[in-house]
Amino acid sequence: MQTWIQKICRKAGYRWTAAAIILLIGIAMYSFLFGAVRSDHYDLELFQLSDETVRSAKTVVDPVKTEQERQRVATDLEPSYQFNDGIADNQSAVMDSLFGYVSEAPDEIGGKEPTLPQMIEKLKENLRLMETSENGLRLTDDMLRELLRLSEKELESLQQNLKSIVSSRLEQPIRAEEVAAARSAVEQDIRENERIPAAVLQAAITIGRFAVIPTETVNAELTSMQVEQAKASVEPTRILQGQVLVQEGQVVDREIYRQLELVGMTEEQADYKPAFGLALFVLASTGLLWMVLERRGASQMEKVTSLLVLLAVLLITLALMKLLAAVSDNFDVVIAFLFPTALAGMLLRLLLNERLAVYVTFLLGAIGGMMLQEGSAVTLQMEIALYIVFGGLAGVYLIERDARRARLLQTSLAVGGVNALFIGFYLLIGQSQYDLTEIGFYFAAAIVSGILSGAMAIGLLPFFESAFGLLSTMKLIELSNPNHPLIKKILTETPGTYHHSVMVANLADASCEAIGANGLLARVGCYYHDVGKTVRPQFFIENQVNMKNPHDSLPPETSRDIILAHGSDGAAILKKHKLPREIVDIAAQHHGTSLLKFFYHKAKEADPEIPEADFRYSGPKPQTKEIAVITIADSIEAAVRSMKEPTSEKIKKLVDAIVEDKLKDGQFDECDLTMKELKTVKHIMCETLNGIFHSRIEYPKETK
Numbered sequence: 001m002q003t004w005i006q007k008i009c010r011k012a013g014y015r016w017t018a019a020a021i022i023l024l025i026g027i028a029m030y031s032f033l034f035g036a037v038r039s040d041h042y043d044l045e046l047f048q049l050s051d052e053t054v055r056s057a058k059t060v061v062d063p064v065k066t067e068q069e070r071q072r073v074a075t076d077l078e079p080s081y082q083f084n085d086g087i088a089d090n091q092s093a094v095m096d097s098l099f100g101y102v103s104e105a106p107d108e109i110g111g112k113e114p115t116l117p118q119m120i121e122k123l124k125e126n127l128r129l130m131e132t133s134e135n136g137l138r139l140t141d142d143m144l145r146e147l148l149r150l151s152e153k154e155l156e157s158l159q160q161n162l163k164s165i166v167s168s169r170l171e172q173p174i175r176a177e178e179v180a181a182a183r184s185a186v187e188q189d190i191r192e193n194e195r196i197p198a199a200v201l202q203a204a205i206t207i208g209r210f211a212v213i214p215t216e217t218v219n220a221e222l223t224s225m226q227v228e229q230a231k232a233s234v235e236p237t238r239i240l241q242g243q244v245l246v247q248e249g250q251v252v253d254r255e256i257y258r259q260l261e262l263v264g265m266t267e268e269q270a271d272y273k274p275a276f277g278l279a280l281f282v283l284a285s286t287g288l289l290w291m292v293l294e295r296r297g298a299s300q301m302e303k304v305t306s307l308l309v310l311l312a313v314l315l316i317t318l319a320l321m322k323l324l325a326a327v328s329d330n331f332d333v334v335i336a337f338l339f340p341t342a343l344a345g346m347l348l349r350l351l352l353n354e355r356l357a358v359y360v361t362f363l364l365g366a367i368g369g370m371m372l373q374e375g376s377a378v379t380l381q382m383e384i385a386l387y388i389v390f391g392g393l394a395g396v397y398l399i400e401r402d403a404r405r406a407r408l409l410q411t412s413l414a415v416g417g418v419n420a421l422f423i424g425f426y427l428l429i430g431q432s433q434y435d436l437t438e439i440g441f442y443f444a445a446a447i448v449s450g451i452l453s454g455a456m457a458i459g460l461l462p463f464f465e466s467a468f469g470l471l472s473t474m475k476l477i478e479l480s481n482p483n484h485p486l487i488k489k490i491l492t493e494t495p496g497t498y499h500h501s502v503m504v505a506n507l508a509d510a511s512c513e514a515i516g517a518n519g520l521l522a523r524v525g526c527y528y529h530d531v532g533k534t535v536r537p538q539f540f541i542e543n544q545v546n547m548k549n550p551h552d553s554l555p556p557e558t559s560r561d562i563i564l565a566h567g568s569d570g571a572a573i574l575k576k577h578k579l580p581r582e583i584v585d586i587a588a589q590h591h592g593t594s595l596l597k598f599f600y601h602k603a604k605e606a607d608p609e610i611p612e613a614d615f616r617y618s619g620p621k622p623q624t625k626e627i628a629v630i631t632i633a634d635s636i637e638a639a640v641r642s643m644k645e646p647t648s649e650k651i652k653k654l655v656d657a658i659v660e661d662k663l664k665d666g667q668f669d670e671c672d673l674t675m676k677e678l679k680t681v682k683h684i685m686c687e688t689l690n691g692i693f694h695s696r697i698e699y700p701k702e703t704k
Helices: 002-012 014-037 063-076 087-108 116-126 141-149 152-170 176-192 198-211 220-233 254-262 273-294 300-330 343-351 354-371 382-398 405-429 436-468 473-479 485-493 495-515 519-528 556-576 581-589 597-606 625-641 648-664 675-692
Strands: 081-083 216-218 244-246
Touching (some): 014 273, 087 116, 087 152, 152 176, 244 254, 273 300, 300 343, 300 436, 343 436, 354 382, 495 519, 625 648, 625 675, 648 675
8 A cells, every 4th residue: 555655646746645635534524423413304294193202403492482481471570559649639629629519509500599400400510520530420319419408517527527538548559459449448437437417328428439549550661661671581481402392193283393493303494504514623623633744743655644544543433433323322321431432542642643643532532522422412412522532642641652462451451440530520420310230331331442442453553554554663562572583583594693683773772762763663673674694694794603704715796796685685585574664674775875895995906997886785875864873873883893992982983983984975865864863873872882892890810
């Protein structure tokens, strides 16, 4: 796949290739999430039976119910009343006018002696306004006759008694609905008053009842204000998320259908807002992914490979989420807690880097909160999102750089512990009640989630390594095992080369770590870099023990071919055994295009015109910092080993000379090793070599 990726990048260019892969990532996210954010729609007809129970997908305000509740509150509100203390005086004045008409009736009729019928007619004419008033005074002719027959003193006494009885009632609050009772009470008082003549009792009762009117009236302005305040205080009536709108087998009446339309769940309604919202989420996610990727210090080819790995990891995790979401309705518990929270984080931490692993962990937390939600709502379920984030971050940060498979399983158990802590938080802070079976399931799910994360990461790592040509820390640890067939081959067939490789590995590892390069890769690469010497071991000086140097009897051209071939031979052997490309590159590039000086000068003695290029390694020159450091370490270790009495000063001069020679020869032109890093490499190698070739203390000989 690595070759295939390189061909695409060369043809389309890095940016177009990266943009296409990011587009695929966005399409994958949108496709998996669309079903989770899309509102459900039901084909329900008015006045037909529902074939399923329908719950509201969201919380909305019901304006009809809200208005009905406001009207009910306004209707139930007691109006504000205001007592009018001037009513008693007004009604007293009305009664004074009435009795004034009675006493003045004879005087208003011309003639010496007006007749009673004439006075009655005149009085009726004067009282007509009172008869047409709201209360409607109804005095019969008999009542008027009896009033006219009273003497002036009797009439004045009747007037005072009635005013006293009525005023005592009107001084108390009387509402409209209480007027009838107040009139009855006034009538009773009149009947019980012995000073009122029996002949005018009915007239007195009629006048008394007429005079009683409401003294406490509604304050319309204040009442209206209170009604508005009461309406405003009414909380809007809502259709809640998850609320049952219609039961299975229930008739869909107008009210039910109205609520279904209100929440947008009828077949005729289409809500495009979730689709647009999801598009914004995907756009923001992929944009941030691009920024995180660009911040990574890697080559364009490595960035494209990283994007493809991210796409594969996302597809796997999204598929797992989809599977859990599909079967979640069959369980009474939240099975989303079984999701392997740290799977993506572990894979990306081992295959790529920590920054990408952390970002994808947060991204999957948000995605999981949408895809693994419980209930009918289109929303983000925070407990699931936080569960994935906490478990994922635990997996990312608990994995060590030199993680072995056993260590990865230990990390998985630690992730399970973090998951269990979050489950404890979830159960304690929630308002729901759980029985022992549910509590046991959730804690078991947390542990299973952690173990699944590690187990699946171990199972998927070889696939990613082989499919994308990646070299994980775990793979490097496995390749460093002394029981590996090629390392065994080097040890048994070329023991001198093996020792040399171990020494070079120590130098290269320490130097790479000091400049921020991959020390583990450099160490493991050193173990295999001279595997090509196993083809003709006796032609290399470190393997010539107690034997004559065969190069002494060979022409320099033949020796040249043998020595120069060990790089390509090693690369071929490593490819045959399917070792990672990075290890093969170290074997092929660790001499760069450097000159085989000894045999070149030997050949030049016989032919001064011989081309220098014929005695150079085929290369290419080191392409990475790690290979450049190995190149230096390889030359320095061989040179220092040949020194008779190495001292700190000699070692330093030798290291400076070798590095200076390679620098002038242009061996570092094709890698990004800086002069500052080169200075650090020289310093670390000198310290390491001083530790290896330190001066031994000369102990005094024993005296007998």
